[in-house]
Amino acid sequence: MNLLIDLKERFGFSTFRIGQRDVIESVLNGNDTIAMLPTGTGKSLCYQLAGYRMDGHVLIVSPLLSLMQDQVEQMKVMGEKRVIALNSFLPFKERKKILRNLSLYKFIFVSPEMVMNPNILEKLTSLKFCLFVIDEAHCISQWGPDFRPDYMKLGILRNKLNHPIVLALTATATEDVRSDIKKTLNIHSAKEYVYSIDRPNIGLMVKPVQNHEDKLQKLLEMVKMLKKPGIVYFSSKRLAEEVSEWLKEQGLLKTAYYHGGMDQEQRILIQQQFLYDKLNVICATSAFGMGINKENVRFVIHFHMPTSIESYLQEIGRAGRDGLMSLAVLLYCNSDEQLPLQIVENELPTDIQIGEYLKIKMNVKGQMNDQLELTDIQERFINYYWNFFKNRRTEDSSSLTQKLINIRDGRTQYKKDKIAEFLMWITGQGCKRNRLVSIFEENELETRPNCCDWCGLTFEQYESKEDTNLYEEDTSWQEQLKKILLPV
Numbered sequence: 001m002n003l004l005i006d007l008k009e010r011f012g013f014s015t016f017r018i019g020q021r022d023v024i025e026s027v028l029n030g031n032d033t034i035a036m037l038p039t040g041t042g043k044s045l046c047y048q049l050a051g052y053r054m055d056g057h058v059l060i061v062s063p064l065l066s067l068m069q070d071q072v073e074q075m076k077v078m079g080e081k082r083v084i085a086l087n088s089f090l091p092f093k094e095r096k097k098i099l100r101n102l103s104l105y106k107f108i109f110v111s112p113e114m115v116m117n118p119n120i121l122e123k124l125t126s127l128k129f130c131l132f133v134i135d136e137a138h139c140i141s142q143w144g145p146d147f148r149p150d151y152m153k154l155g156i157l158r159n160k161l162n163h164p165i166v167l168a169l170t171a172t173a174t175e176d177v178r179s180d181i182k183k184t185l186n187i188h189s190a191k192e193y194v195y196s197i198d199r200p201n202i203g204l205m206v207k208p209v210q211n212h213e214d215k216l217q218k219l220l221e222m223v224k225m226l227k228k229p230g231i232v233y234f235s236s237k238r239l240a241e242e243v244s245e246w247l248k249e250q251g252l253l254k255t256a257y258y259h260g261g262m263d264q265e266q267r268i269l270i271q272q273q274f275l276y277d278k279l280n281v282i283c284a285t286s287a288f289g290m291g292i293n294k295e296n297v298r299f300v301i302h303f304h305m306p307t308s309i310e311s312y313l314q315e316i317g318r319a320g321r322d323g324l325m326s327l328a329v330l331l332y333c334n335s336d337e338q339l340p341l342q343i344v345e346n347e348l349p350t351d352i353q354i355g356e357y358l359k360i361k362m363n364v365k366g367q368m369n370d371q372l373e374l375t376d377i378q379e380r381f382i383n384y385y386w387n388f389f390k391n392r393r394t395e396d397s398s399s400l401t402q403k404l405i406n407i408r409d410g411r412t413q414y415k416k417d418k419i420a421e422f423l424m425w426i427t428g429q430g431c432k433r434n435r436l437v438s439i440f441e442e443n444e445l446e447t448r449p450n451c452c453d454w455c456g457l458t459f460e461q462y463e464s465k466e467d468t469n470l471y472e473e474d475t476s477w478q479e480q481l482k483k484i485l486l487p488v
Ligand SMILES: [Zn+2]
Pocket: 431, 432, 433, 434, 451, 452, 453, 454, 455
């Protein structure tokens, strides 16, 4: 197999990144494959290149709308027009049209809750899929922090699609999670390719601060001093905006904010400006970066702590994809863990929401979601378990409610434990890198330069020598943007 020619012609690269070749070859040899590749190694290239070499369609299940959209746009930029995303945000008419012409698309992205929609399922089962890709496959497992009940149905979907080859991709999955992936997808003899989660070129730092003011000052100092471009992550949309504006006022003119609450065009605009170095600091929520292939991100700073080590790794993994020295800094102030704890507490439905929603379902009074003010995640949670216990609907609503409350409590506790684990990592003693790999059951690493603050890493090593904060007008990115926004 001369995969290198494909790699050069289709993607313009002359070498594979770690793991890519093994994974592609495994799929092309007809094996169901689980690939755990560190973030930033180009997982999507694996299914794209393999897909091009196979006859039939490629189905990609992806958990997040923005991620899906980013990937579709990126493939379009690379010249692939036969790519489409089916998600609940498609207007009805457009969805119908796409479904009618679905066989024209080689790469079909779909969200997990959409695949079970009878119309879509019927259409999908009429196509011949050569490859069934599950992106962020750790969402299958209850032992993963991003567990998505909808993912549990993917095994059934695979049966209905007549058992195409499975490629399950993830960046972080412990052994328990990988065994759950196998079980759910019924791919017991799958080949596993597991690579270290460690990214040696990213220096790890935790910077303790006194309070919010101090945090802002430290952030400003760092952003001014460090080599750019860089990303600053926030857990709050409002703060991402405010701090971005504030940094601009402080002279960092090439700063902008990005979060999921912005409309798509705006988001693409910011992404493109960042990609083409018109912006060099992005204040963002976790929505930023997933599908963005920017090689030279020099730093990732966390203003807030994410809800798990897995999310943290995913986000810092956007730095240093070119293999050059990069830095990840987490700003930590006492009791910063309160914010992720709050997020986790509010993520799943309350007792009342569960009870009322189930009553409505049982009496078939029609939907009243507006009054219950359920978020997407909350509604999905209840719906999933409602369907799950479908055959036992002889139960009264209060015992079913209690069941769901127990499940929710279990999930919430699990997530709180993940935060506690992360907090231990932040505040604990010893080499940060070694403590990180040990969480993922990997062997201890040898000491190496630019490791972490515990091993003597300092900011000075990442200092920028030139002033790159001034904005200059250039229109090349606008041309690029036009290309992306053009319809298929
Ligand atoms: Zn270290």
